[in-house]
Amino acid sequence: MKFSKLTGFLDDFRFFFFYLKSKIFIALLLSFSVGLLDGLGLAMFLPLLQLVESGGQYQPAEGENNLDFYVTMFEFLGISLNLTNVLLMILFFFSLKGAFRFLESYYTVVLNMTFTENVRIEAIEYISTINYKYFNQIDAGKIQNTLSSEIDRVRLAFQSYASASQTLLTVMVYAGLAFLTNPQFALLVVIGGLFSNLVYNSLYKRTKEISKGITSINHSFHSVMMQQIHNFKYLRATGKVAPYSKKLKYIVHEVSDGFKKIGFLNSILTATREPLSIAVVVVVILVQTTYFLADLGSIILSLLFFYRSLNQLIIFQNHWNTFYGYSGSLIGYKEFIAEIKANGIDYNKGKDVQSIDTVELKNASFGYDQTLLLNDINLKIEKNSTIALVGQSGSGKTTLTNIITGLLPLQKGSILVNGHPLNETNIQQFQSHIGYITQEPVIFNDTLFNNITFWDEKNSENLNNFMNCIKKASLGDFFDSLELSEDAPLGNNGVMVSGGQKQRIAIARELYKKVDLMILDEATSALDSATERDIQSYFEENKGNLTFVIIAHRLSTIKNADKIYLLKKGRIEASGSFSELQQLSEEFRKMVELQDFGKVDTEEVR
Numbered sequence: 001m002k003f004s005k006l007t008g009f010l011d012d013f014r015f016f017f018f019y020l021k022s023k024i025f026i027a028l029l030l031s032f033s034v035g036l037l038d039g040l041g042l043a044m045f046l047p048l049l050q051l052v053e054s055g056g057q058y059q060p061a062e063g064e065n066n067l068d069f070y071v072t073m074f075e076f077l078g079i080s081l082n083l084t085n086v087l088l089m090i091l092f093f094f095s096l097k098g099a100f101r102f103l104e105s106y107y108t109v110v111l112n113m114t115f116t117e118n119v120r121i122e123a124i125e126y127i128s129t130i131n132y133k134y135f136n137q138i139d140a141g142k143i144q145n146t147l148s149s150e151i152d153r154v155r156l157a158f159q160s161y162a163s164a165s166q167t168l169l170t171v172m173v174y175a176g177l178a179f180l181t182n183p184q185f186a187l188l189v190v191i192g193g194l195f196s197n198l199v200y201n202s203l204y205k206r207t208k209e210i211s212k213g214i215t216s217i218n219h220s221f222h223s224v225m226m227q228q229i230h231n232f233k234y235l236r237a238t239g240k241v242a243p244y245s246k247k248l249k250y251i252v253h254e255v256s257d258g259f260k261k262i263g264f265l266n267s268i269l270t271a272t273r274e275p276l277s278i279a280v281v282v283v284v285i286l287v288q289t290t291y292f293l294a295d296l297g298s299i300i301l302s303l304l305f306f307y308r309s310l311n312q313l314i315i316f317q318n319h320w321n322t323f324y325g326y327s328g329s330l331i332g333y334k335e336f337i338a339e340i341k342a343n344g345i346d347y348n349k350g351k352d353v354q355s356i357d358t359v360e361l362k363n364a365s366f367g368y369d370q371t372l373l374l375n376d377i378n379l380k381i382e383k384n385s386t387i388a389l390v391g392q393s394g395s396g397k398t399t400l401t402n403i404i405t406g407l408l409p410l411q412k413g414s415i416l417v418n419g420h421p422l423n424e425t426n427i428q429q430f431q432s433h434i435g436y437i438t439q440e441p442v443i444f445n446d447t448l449f450n451n452i453t454f455w456d457e458k459n460s461e462n463l464n465n466f467m468n469c470i471k472k473a474s475l476g477d478f479f480d481s482l483e484l485s486e487d488a489p490l491g492n493n494g495v496m497v498s499g500g501q502k503q504r505i506a507i508a509r510e511l512y513k514k515v516d517l518m519i520l521d522e523a524t525s526a527l528d529s530a531t532e533r534d535i536q537s538y539f540e541e542n543k544g545n546l547t548f549v550i551i552a553h554r555l556s557t558i559k560n561a562d563k564i565y566l567l568k569k570g571r572i573e574a575s576g577s578f579s580e581l582q583q584l585s586e587e588f589r590k591m592v593e594l595q596d597f598g599k600v601d602t603e604e605v606r
């Protein structure tokens, strides 16, 4: 094993040890015990052969035989070496080996499951720390693929690594016993092992390269597949399902080709190993019988150990190549976790937030790169006030709400929550007081009850609360029409409900949550006029009891806002009440005129 290989092996060991601690050593100890007990049992064949040879009376063999001490030890313990005792000892060692084999086998399952569980939990924890800015930039397919198939491949990598380590240890036990029996054999085992390793080295390298390739193709497969599902309606309606599927099929072929190549290399390894090891055994026998005059028992026993050792070596090499086959995923997973660590935030540290009273932005600037999308923003959101953000499409309204909710970090300036810097505040707690109703309502593939209560227990208090929110969000008629009432499923992305219903369900969820700060991002865009009026009147009723930040393209929604901010290219162009802004800003006046304000219309300013 070259030095770089050894450090690679130790690196992987460190990685697995991190998840399993001393469990790894227990598993290795069990494998060692199995090998040793097997060896001890086999070694009893030596006195057995000699007993048979000498007609029942044990006579230590003449010449080189390092296992004699073992036989003498039995005599020392007062166990006389007659045929019955030797046979009983053989039975004893192999029965004990059976018991240890059971422990080893079961413990290996425990080890695998503990590893998989710990890795999955770690991945879930790390994913929950990802900051939104990084999330916006990362390929969603990579996250999905890592969490599903890649983690599984990492599990398989560990499985083969553990099996390889266990068999390697057994190889060493047999080699050690062979060495004790006859050093020449041991030397030949080592030479044989090194020789076959040399032959297979390039195959290992190639397998590793292909495996890395498969991991990256798998990422793009998941990415393309997710997009197909996400945009299925569009693709179906515009006859683009088939051309898009072509992309997917191409990737499927590529993955399959990669696996075939690995399979081909594995087949070479499987097919050539036995002839190669037999060739080594033949040479060993020839050398032993021609040049060394060891006694027959010692030769047979050494060969037995030697052959077992080689067999184990074959198994080891198979596991090792399988490990290489999955090592691409292991590397990918390590890189993924390192990337997430570098882009993660501890959302649960900092000053506690019991409620949101004020949120203030001071000279706040933000950009994904050098280009600032928000520039020198100053605004203060007072408790129970309603502020509105207006401006043309792309002016920065959504980005500003992402800053207010702590989703995106500022590049310059500061954000204060209740007068305290947000970066020293417990963001998780702060966000738990925020309701967010977006242009695209978030619907989970679950029941109406779970969608609104976020999987709360279904007791009478929560059900009452749920029904109140249903009524307040004007979902009463919809609810009455449901055969399964609160248990009605909403389907994937809410396909079983209309756009307006989806938005009202999202509103009901925020009402149930009892928030301090409600962000409405064009919340009424999918509602019909009547429903819009209902929701509007709900906001009117709650105006003064709750803090609202409203992004509204329809100016009718915000005519009573306490303060309206007009955004232009990431800057606040003007601010004031509706009438103040009409006087202050030509642009706002035009927006009002364009919407023929006075009627509740449906046209949008974009």
Ligand SMILES: Nc1ncnc2c1ncn2[C@@H]1O[C@H](COP(=O)(O)OP(=O)(O)OP(=O)(O)O)[C@@H](O)[C@H]1O
Pocket: 136, 368, 373, 391, 392, 393, 394, 395, 396, 397, 398, 399, 400
């Ligand atoms: N993830 C992103 N990476 C880079 N630029 C982005 C990203 N998201 C938004 N932007 C850019 O930021 C600018 C402001 O976008 P934002 O969504 O805040 O505008 P908006 O006023 O809410 O628009 P609309 O009314 O159309 O929703 C746009 O120029 C947009 O291209």
